[in-house]
Amino acid sequence: MSRKRMIQAMNEALLEEMERDPRIVLFGEDVKASLFGDTKGLWKRFGPDRVRDTPICEALISGMAVGAAAAGWRVVCHMMFGNFVYTGMDGIANQAAKLRYMTNGQIKLPITYLAVSGGGRSAAAQHSDAIHPVLANLGGIKVVMPGSPADAKGLLKAAIRDDDPVFFLQAAGRGGEPGEVPDEEYVIPLGHAAVRRSGRDLTLVAIGPMVRPALKTAEVLACEGIEVEVVDPRTVVPLDLEAILASVRRTRRLVVVDEARDTCSVASHLAALVVERAFDALVAPIRRVTVPDCCIPYAPVLERAVLPGVDRIEEAVRATLGWRRGT
Amino acid sequence: MSRKRMIQAMNEALLEEMERDPRIVLFGEDVKASLFGDTKGLWKRFGPDRVRDTPICEALISGMAVGAAAAGWRVVCHMMFGNFVYTGMDGIANQAAKLRYMTNGQIKLPITYLAVSGGGRSAAAQHSDAIHPVLANLGGIKVVMPGSPADAKGLLKAAIRDDDPVFFLQAAGRGGEPGEVPDEEYVIPLGHAAVRRSGRDLTLVAIGPMVRPALKTAEVLACEGIEVEVVDPRTVVPLDLEAILASVRRTRRLVVVDEARDTCSVASHLAALVVERAFDALVAPIRRVTVPDCCIPYAPVLERAVLPGVDRIEEAVRATLGWRRGT
Amino acid sequence: MAAAGSNLPREELLEMYRRMMLIRRMEEQLARDCAAGKLPGPVHLYVGEEAIAVGVCQHLSDRDWITSTHRGHGHFLAKGGDPARMMAEIYGRADGICGGFGGSMHVADFSKGIIGANGIVGGGIALATGAALASQLDGDGRVAVAFFGDGAANQGVLMEALNVASLWKLPLILVCENNGFSEFSPTATVTSGSIAERARPFGVPFVEIDGNDVVAVWQAANAAVRRARDGQGPSLIEARTYRTRGHVEYEVTFITEPYRGEAEVEAWRARDPIDRFARRLREGEPGIADELARIDREIEAIVLEAVHFAEASPEPEPASARGHMFAAVARGVEP
């Protein structure tokens, strides 16, 4: 184990996978200079054929990834910020998500799209959207959201080896808080949730960057003897629903924390799945801690007011535990 | 009252509003020829200044709508098919949905985007996406989904008069089934659900094109004495949650029908809202009748298999009514 | 111009005739089927534009890549796609080339290098650029061709592709089929200046040709494909042509006012690429008429067989509708 930031863990995953498989090509805007650090050193190591700086033209590069993958290469396409995915949305939503299905499974599309998603750094509305609900709704895109450096490395390796279009969304910007990362080779298969902390009183599902504040909240509440189980789905598509249901059936209470705007969020979807499949187990309403249906503002004080944090999570947990029929 | 197809009702709304307000400009691809019929006759009536055929360049026109609205015009921008919205997504998601908020409400953005959304006509994956969950998650876009010709007219008029970006999604393609439309002038304000049929046994919320099959299902079940209340939200953003809650609190059972892919659908979101706000009232799991997380296929038999229809709605209603704790 | 054809081997000329005629007769069948209400979805026919697909694809092998448009039957057949399986696809049957999942706007056969028709105008341009990148990386002389319309030329992605392909010297051939209309808008009303010239500022060679002259197309494509295979980078070909049928087969049901004159259509029918080519072939070698007639009969049989194949094919299994979204989903986990 070594302590690393998420971005370093991602950098290692990219390096190891490109080393391992000579048919991986990586491109995007300024991947050579590497704004975030995730692609640092790759250009030097693998040369200008396999690591390519593109012009600014998201509409082209998102679709180029599809063409190159259909033609037999394994593609890593860096979209930089989640909001720029909108600029290149045609390649994602109309091509990557559909080409395999429309052609009756004639091809595999091994593409990993990378993007930073979510707020918290005063980058304002056009650099802070959490785009995973939009991507998840497309149906044909796998969506990976790591909650720790170790997961980031293992999941990114799995994403690259996956034969389908995967969006790997990291919230860490230029680093992220450090965490322990195994030194030996490992891969974390997509679609397996992790129970980050066990507890019998309430299930707290936290997605991607929300895992940290969720764990902090659980810690705080533990001092009062409240045992919160923190479940990290790790991938939104495919979704490890069984793991979530198993937890809720035990704790009988659910709060979901999701850094998405509330309407049609993954939090909403999880609530819908659980109320459908585990209605009998539930003894309290399912609460969501999400971003209200607004843009992400610039000023830190405003941004903090809309992003889920320990305060709001704690409040939701307490409210859920305190809920009684007929109140 | 006169019997009209939805597309005629929309055509009348556009004509009447452009007549009424000389500061409305309408543009899009082939709005003069009018593929669907909704913009038929407008070019002749209002001339080439106010009714403009654009080249095929969705990325530009979606953003042009924002610039023209910010500069003081009331804009109707035709995006043709829902899937082409992805091609022009930057203008919608990064500009229209955000410009007012980012600038602290300095401006109004009176834009009505028009698009046909959803499947059912063997137009296949790239012409059949139901895009309302994606739009609703953006936060800054109002989303209107009429379920009848009369509603289409009144809601489109409200959308055009609205000072915010509104997506008006019609499922009717080139016509739609006829319905009664009032002859006199009327406007249906956004954000008001309608109870299409009263019933005490179960609330069936049906969105846009799903209203018809929902009503048919209710009719079928009525023969057996099952009284289903059909609620049509009419607009997804803003959402008339109170009307839905009021109904569910009475019937205590909810099924939502939504022609969206299941993950992060509006159906999921409604289920989440209701389980949060009316948990106490619920006596059975909330079921969703949606599109599985796949593309819309071409062959009619395949398409029917993925789109919600009377059979699947009926099944969901029966399952919900038959549900007993501990089963 | 007639002499231009004489440089080409006779077999190649006959093959081009055969392919053009195959496309024509297949689509005439589809037009009848559509009128008879036999087709579940919309079809956009390529009638009058066959010389472009055929003249270009003549230079390509199964290992080269093409991307196509909503008007994609011609490209599919010119690149060697199977007529019967295409027909079955458009009929929405299980033996369709895409199992009935795609339909007319998505016919594709990757084993033949056909990345497929595309319902998104301009959508194929980025895909072809990606395939050209893959070809360059493979370094085995493959090329990628993007067919697109004059309407698609107004999508910014074309310029993005010109820029990247020029920078990276990608083996990409951009073939613009300028048929004078973007749906119902005459090109001049929605397209300023010259499409071919749009390549110039990017340093990409371009040429404007008569797209109804299959030999002219063959020659322009020959130069562009050679350049690409030799690692000299992309080219753009603008081929002038005309669609003598509607934008979409059932347009008469909703277009109430004509968007073009019958005289214009007639003038272009007189320049029909197949008639012209047949005439030229007969002028060069009067005895060839028999051979052409033999080919015509052969094609009639192929079309008939395609229809039988398609009609005999079952409808797809409804239960399969959710299938194959993903190549692999983790075990024990529901997507």
Added chain:
Amino acid sequence: MAAAGSNLPREELLEMYRRMMLIRRMEEQLARDCAAGKLPGPVHLYVGEEAIAVGVCQHLSDRDWITSTHRGHGHFLAKGGDPARMMAEIYGRADGICGGFGGSMHVADFSKGIIGANGIVGGGIALATGAALASQLDGDGRVAVAFFGDGAANQGVLMEALNVASLWKLPLILVCENNGFSEFSPTATVTSGSIAERARPFGVPFVEIDGNDVVAVWQAANAAVRRARDGQGPSLIEARTYRTRGHVEYEVTFITEPYRGEAEVEAWRARDPIDRFARRLREGEPGIADELARIDREIEAIVLEAVHFAEASPEPEPASARGHMFAAVARGVEP
């Protein structure tokens, strides 16, 4: 070249000097603030490029429209935006021009025709096209200017705008600020051929100018704005310039290898647009030095006042964060 300035009224020259200096000093302040950790978000400074915004905006009134980029302080100030309220915005304060909701990349003031900075590279181009459409419909001689970088010129939306603006003869002026870099990529590595020439195939007049010469910019903009006001349609101006500071202020914290040589930066510093202009003014009229010094002092005071204003301004109300997404929401209904 020095003579070129002499056609312009002295007051206009001094005003341009004043505006350039205002931008420069405001941004030098921001650079210090950023280094001191006082700015919550990223800032992209315009230092070295001031002549472009100023030379262009000199021709515009509050009723004309501009759209800007992530590097937008210069355009905001050149178009008459309030320095103190801009400073407060970048500090994230309630009295910021956008109430702290936008920050550096979104400074906007519609009352001054400033549609705003834009965090999406190329995003302003479509907005300006729309504003040009509105101006044309209003028929009162207004124009719209889109400022964008060389990197943005590779976004297809530029070509889409050229096409539509040419077809409709929109009063649109496209101003490309070619500063030699797209983030950390030298222009030549990501941009093929000539940006200015990209206007040619659309029939749009274009000119390439020295963007560090405010008089040259003034002249090119003069011609383009006149054309636009007279209903003759769009123009494209490519102004060559250089950013002498980083792409983004804190780039030193993550760029470990230099992406350009110090000599290159020095060479461009020697061509600093403000120094050059001041020198030219002094050469033309030695006595003007006092006046320039007076302006310098005046600006120092403005900057100081802006800082005080910003620092004195309270943080926004957290409770207001959800506000003003919509102009109107139906009564009794929750969004």
